[in-house]
Amino acid sequence: MASIFVVGGGAAGMVAAWRAALKGHRVTLLEANQRLGVKLRISGGGKCNITHDGSVKAVLASFSKEQARFLKPSFHCFTNADVLELLHREGVETYVRDNGRVFPLDRPGSAAAVVAAFEKVMQRAGVQVRTGVRVVGLQGRSPRIEALRLEDGTLLKADAFILATGGASYPETGTRGEVAGWLEKLGVATLPWRPALAPIPLKASHPTWEGIAFRNGTLRLLEGEGGRRISAFSDDIIFTKNGISGPAALELSGPTECARRQGRAWLSYDFSGKSEAEMDFELQHEQTQNPHLSAKNWLQRWVPERVTDTVWRAEVLADLRLKQLPKGIRSKLVGWVTAFPLGLPGVVPLERGEVAAGGVVLEAVDARTMRAHSWENLLLCGELLDVDGPVGGYNLQAAFSTGFVAGESA
Ligand SMILES: Cc1cc2nc3c(=O)[nH]c(=O)nc-3n(C[C@H](O)[C@H](O)[C@H](O)COP(=O)(O)OP(=O)(O)OC[C@H]3O[C@@H](n4cnc5c(N)ncnc54)[C@H](O)[C@@H]3O)c2cc1C
Known part of the structure; x- marks a missing residue:
């Protein structure tokens, strides 16, 4: 029996802790917040779009090619159907919307019911949960991590460590992205955090249009006014006080910020689909x-x-x-x-993204085990990895599946 610390009590960390404990290990889950699953509780506007319906192949196809290749083994180990089976066993009923998004049945606190289901399976498996505990560093000499350091200086030693600390958006939910910095120092390659699935501010905003929707058209990202098309997404946008939100804006926020940084971003909306x-x-x-x-x-x-x-x-x-x-x-x-x-975009805010792109580069991690290549007893999962799927339950599925594999391999 090995001793294992899991850092981060979100979707990935809870699943990882449950699986590792089921294998007979002594597992402690450390979470900075006072309660588990804070981001899960606000996901899908509090309704929690748990996963996406369809075959594993179809779900994977919504990620970029590189991300899909990395996620394939874990998505087959713990599928969308497996997630739903677990929730159904724990009394969470679900339904599929016409667009394939899977939600718990609409009831007050439906997202909280999803968290409670994971809390129950962890408790039965014997996971020890410590909330209100922030980890501030890792200590070790290649190829083994020896201990975690807490804010008060306490060192916690164990046989293996699973990091499931999420991304860097919505920092008020506990995810500050600092873990990427520690990993860089340990030689695990990371990419800077970038916003994804975020609202887009506009330089020339229209506060009086707040709440107005442009529907059934295509949002286009161009290389400057009248320039070449960089990207496009067909869906609605909704005006906010200082820019646009809605599905098409969220989907194009990542490429828009990249193009903006290169000084060549311009947005327009095509209502007609005609030349x-x-x-x-x-x-x-x-x-x-x-x-x-x-x-x-x-x-x-x-x-x-x-x-x-x-x-x-x-x-x-x-x-x-x-x-x-x-x-x-x-x-x-x-x-x-x-x-x-719609004109020039402003700076797309990292902190308002539903996910953060960037984080641990996928080549630094074994996709079959979630083990960091250069460290024998360090496993990484969830949004901490450079994985960002579209809106639709894909990101939670990625967290559940990679967390499952990390727990199984620890
Ligand atoms: C508003 C919003 C709505 C969303 N809606 C959906 C949706 O409907 N469907 C979907 O698929 N995805 C959705 N997402 C994305 C999804 O919630 C995340 O991708 C997913 O929760 C990531 O899971 P995770 O376990 O990797 O990270 P998280 O769930 O973010 O968990 C990480 C945990 O680690 C803890 N932590 C971080 N650092 C430390 C530390 N140093 N010490 C101790 N603990 C630490 C944090 O407090 C946090 O609780 C949404 C996101 C947001 C912000």
Whole structure:
């Protein structure tokens, strides 16, 4: 029987501790917060999108190629179906939404029920849980870690150490990302933390548009105004006080921040899915078919009214009819529908991302065991690794599966 410390009581750490204890090891889970699973409790807006429905292959396909290759062995060891089976056994009922996202049945505290299920299995397996304990360092000489250091200077020795300390976003939930710095010093390669799945601030924000949604179109990231397309995501955006949020904004936040740092980011929203030429042709046709239609009403077929009001005021367009459209205004109307300008993004905040990209580089870890290559008794799992999936339950599944393998291999 070995002694094992698991650091971090989130999705990955709880699963790792449970599995290691089931193997007969003496396991202690150390968590900085006063309670376990703080991020799990706020995930999915408190409803907790536990995982994604579908085959393992399909779930993996939503990650980048490199991440999918790394996650494949662990996703097969502890699948999305396995996660749900565990929760069902512990009395958490779940359902699948039309878009494949799996949630606990809507009840007050449904995310807390998921945490409680993991607490129960850990307790039965004999895991000792210590909350309110922040680890501040690791001590060891290659190839073995010898001890953890706590804030009060106490050294805790063990046979193996599992780090499941999460990323660096939402620092108020306990995840400050400092562990990456210790690992670098131990020779485990890491990448700087970067924001992902975060709202995007806009340089020219529209506070009065807060709450307005652009729907059923495509958010585009371009190399400057009118420039080459860098990336695009088809879904809704929602205006916030200082920028945009909503599914398309979250998905493009990572690439937007990368492009912004290189000084070449520009955002626009395509309502129509049509090229400028196609939309211009459509508008000219409408001019002959419907000459008395006001230009503003035509635009409102795509663009929400509160937004067209602002555009109209800014452009000093009176009650213009389609039959009177000067060519310049016609091309502006087409532009607003096919590439509504959102403009330059501001700094995408790392701390507001649903996940943090960056962290431990995947080549530094054995995908079949989660063991750090250069250390015999150091295992790494969850968001601490350079894994960031899209919205949809993928990130929790990655934490559960990598935590499972770390616990099994410790
Ligand atoms: C607002 C929000 C909504 C989200 N919604 C979803 C969703 O619906 N579905 C989904 O799949 N993903 C969602 N995510 C992402 C998902 O929650 C994370 O990817 C996942 O929780 C990561 O699990 P983890 O165990 O690796 O890290 P965490 O759950 O973050 O756990 C890490 C734990 O380690 C502790 N810790 C850190 N450093 C130390 C230390 N030095 N000493 C002791 N303890 C330490 C922290 O306090 C923390 O509790 C959401 C994230 C956020 C922020």
